Each structure stands twice: as structure tokens, then as C-alpha cells.
Amino acid sequence: QPLCDMCGALGGKTFEILSQPDAFTQRPDIVTEFFELIGRGVRRFPRAILSAPFADTAFQCACASMYTDLAHRESLHSLLTYFDNIASADANEHDPAQLAEDRQFAAQFMMQPGKSPGETRGVQMCRAMLHAVVTKPSVCVEPTAACCLSLKRLMPQQAEAWIGEGL
Structure with a gap:
């Protein structure tokens, strides 16, 4: 709970x-540090972070960032790693029961409605990542591929559909 409170604050x-206008390009350090922090939180405690009150706002912010002029490599990497940590949900790989619960929770998070009507967070994330691949520096290619692979492992059928919609 203290981690969620701190991340929320x-x-x-x-x-x-x-x-603020142009904030992503003018303040890439804030983008990097914040998404590294919550990305690590998602990696270690997916259910706690993804169920926190700030989770949807953070997710929407990360998706929106892909449509800005942000070209800072570290910021882009932290954002895409955050997405991959959601899709991986593998912090408890040593405990099969916990791993299954974490993955189920991550899958439910991805199936929630996205920003646009009729769109899930999964579709929204795939569209944002694929947009980044074609409009941002090449640093986006590898983490996007890793995230797509993680999504494929987490939700095979949905991932194919989401990636297809993103194209």
C-alpha cells in the first residue's frame, strides 16, 4: 500500500x-523517472499497481505520449517497458499460483474499456506502440516487439486481433 500511495501522490x-502543452518534449526526465518507477511497480506488484486509483490515468498518459513529439530515447524506452511489464505480469514466475493470478489480473486490465468507444486498453496500447514504431526513433522497435510477444503469451487470440487493429 505505501508504494501505491507514493506512486499516486x-x-x-x-x-x-x-x-501542459509540449510537456512530454520539454520534460522528458519526468516521463522517464515516473514510468520507470511505476513500470517497476507493475513488474513486481502487478495487482497492487494496476488496481490503484492512478492506474488508468497512468496508462492513458503512456498511450497519449506515443502521439506527441517525444523523441527522447530513455523516455520512450521507459514507456514501452511499462507497457511490456503490464503484458508480462511475470514477477511471480517462481510461484505458479501467484503467476496465474497476476496474469489473469493483467489480462482483465487489458480487456477494460480504452479511451475510444468500443476499444479495449489492449487495442489502445497496441495502436500507440505501433504508431511509435513508425514515427519515433528506432529505439522503439525492440521494446514494442518484446511487448507484442508478451501480449501473445498472455492472451494469444486477443493479442493477434489487437495487433491487427493497431496496424
Whole structure:
């Protein structure tokens, strides 16, 4: 709970800053640090972070960032790693029961409605990542491929459909 409280408090200020025009390009350090932090949180404690009050706002912020002029390599890498950590949900790989619960929770998170009507978060994320592959520096290619592979492992049928919709 303390981690979620801290991320929530940081998230409020971060989202306020990033809602300003050109904030992603003018403040890439904030993007990098915040998404590295919550990306690690998702990696280690997926259910806690993805069920926190700030989870949807963080996800929407990460997706929106792919459509900005952000070209900072470290920021892009932290954002795409955050997406991959959601899709992987493998922190508890040593405990099959926990791993199954984490993956089920991550899958449910991805199946929730996205920003556009009739769109899931999974579709929204795939569209954002694939947009980044064709509009951002080449640093986006490898983490996007890794995330697509993680999605394929997590939700094979949905991942194919989502990636197809993203194209």
C-alpha cells in the first residue's frame, strides 16, 4: 500500500505537469523517472499497481505520449517497458499460483474499456506502440516487439486481433 500511495501522490503532480502543452518534449526526465518507477511497480506488484486509483490515468498518459513529439530515447524506452511489464505480469514466475493470478489480473486490465468507444486498453496500447514504431526513433522497435510477444503469451487470440487493429 505505501508504494501505491507514493506512486499516486507522484502521479497527481506528474499528470498535472504532463497535461501542459509540449510537456512530454520539454520534460522528458519526468516521463522517464515516473514510468520507470511505476513500470517497476507493475513488474513486481502487478495487482497492487494496476488496481490503484492512478492506474488508468497512468496508462492513458503512456498511450497519449506515443502521439506527441517525444523523441527522447530513455523516455520512450521507459514507456514501452511499462507497457511490456503490464503484458508480462511475470514477477511471480517462481510461484505458479501467484503467476496465474497476476496474469489473469493483467489480462482483465487489458480487456477494460480504452479511451475510444468500443476499444479495449489492449487495442489502445497496441495502436500507440505501433504508431511509435513508425514515427519515433528506432529505439522503439525492440521494446514494442518484446511487448507484442508478451501480449501473445498472455492472451494469444486477443493479442493477434489487437495487433491487427493497431496496424
